[in-house]
Amino acid sequence: MTLLEVSHLTITTDDALALVDDVSFRLERGEALGIVGESGSGKSLSCRAVLGIVPESLNVTAVGIVFDDVDLASATPSQWRRIRGTRIGAVFQDPGSYLNPSISVGRQLAEVHRLKNGSGRRDAWSSAVTALGDLGLSTPELTAHRLPHELSGGMLQRVLLAIAIAESPELLIADEPTTALDVTVQAEVLDVIADLRATTGLAVLFVSHDLPVVAHLCERIHVMQHGRIIESGTSADVLQSPAHPYTRSLLTAHAEYGLDRFLNREVAHV
Numbered sequence: 001m002t003l004l005e006v007s008h009l010t011i012t013t014d015d016a017l018a019l020v021d022d023v024s025f026r027l028e029r030g031e032a033l034g035i036v037g038e039s040g041s042g043k044s045l046s047c048r049a050v051l052g053i054v055p056e057s058l059n060v061t062a063v064g065i066v067f068d069d070v071d072l073a074s075a076t077p078s079q080w081r082r083i084r085g086t087r088i089g090a091v092f093q094d095p096g097s098y099l100n101p102s103i104s105v106g107r108q109l110a111e112v113h114r115l116k117n118g119s120g121r122r123d124a125w126s127s128a129v130t131a132l133g134d135l136g137l138s139t140p141e142l143t144a145h146r147l148p149h150e151l152s153g154g155m156l157q158r159v160l161l162a163i164a165i166a167e168s169p170e171l172l173i174a175d176e177p178t179t180a181l182d183v184t185v186q187a188e189v190l191d192v193i194a195d196l197r198a199t200t201g202l203a204v205l206f207v208s209h210d211l212p213v214v215a216h217l218c219e220r221i222h223v224m225q226h227g228r229i230i231e232s233g234t235s236a237d238v239l240q241s242p243a244h245p246y247t248r249s250l251l252t253a254h255a256e257y258g259l260d261r262f263l264n265r266e267v268a269h270v
């Protein structure tokens, strides 16, 4: 069953430059779709269009951005409020900037639970601590008392994930959520997202410039370049037999600079 269908999305500047050029994609319920492409290819703007947060200076046109029968392209502010943050959650590259720096992360998460459940402060706090534990933080109570700047990037991204999924959304939009993290922590956060999919049936729109990372998490991949989708397919097909030269170059770059190559070279020298 289709959860999200974006048809013929175009985003232009006032001087008619197309930043996103006739992009269409579809996500089934519970599916993970990856969007991969170089910096500036229009990945984030495409996500922002689904969230209704494209900068006002840009023009958005689409035949439809349909989320479970609601056309977001023409949604009213009250329809948006019922969907964004509730049925669609989102995490971005820079988790720190979405939190209030002077309030403990536990209180910020508890506030979301309080609004959702209408529960008292104490119950909301314990829901927040449980949620942090569920996302793999080993000392959730201690973490909850910390201010954002006292946490590592990986911990902050888990807090943001906890906030994004607090209202049990059907879709999570994850725009380069692991790009700022080191490789080990990146793998941990990817595992958390994969676990969430398995336990909650969450659909995920996952954006990254790293093709193997996207393939790890997603069933299908769209490759974007210069605002267009230039290749689509199952993750296995795109990784094993990329059709477009640009996709091949993404894989070659990975093979040249990737850890595997480095390790193999080290082994070869021994």
Ligand SMILES: Nc1ncnc2c1ncn2[C@@H]1O[C@H](COP(=O)(O)OP(=O)(O)OP(=O)(O)O)[C@@H](O)[C@H]1O
Binding pocket: 013, 019, 037, 038, 039, 040, 041, 042, 043, 044, 045, 046, 055, 057, 058, 209
């Ligand atoms: N408010 C804006 N006004 C004008 N141009 C913009 C605006 N926001 C983004 N752009 C341009 O639109 C293009 C697509 O931007 P977008 O942020 O979607 O790229 P991206 O694929 O997410 O890149 P990255 O991997 O660096 O995050 C870029 O060329 C960017 O400079």
Ligand SMILES: [Mg+2]
Binding pocket: 043, 044, 045, 175, 176
């Ligand atoms: Mg981006």
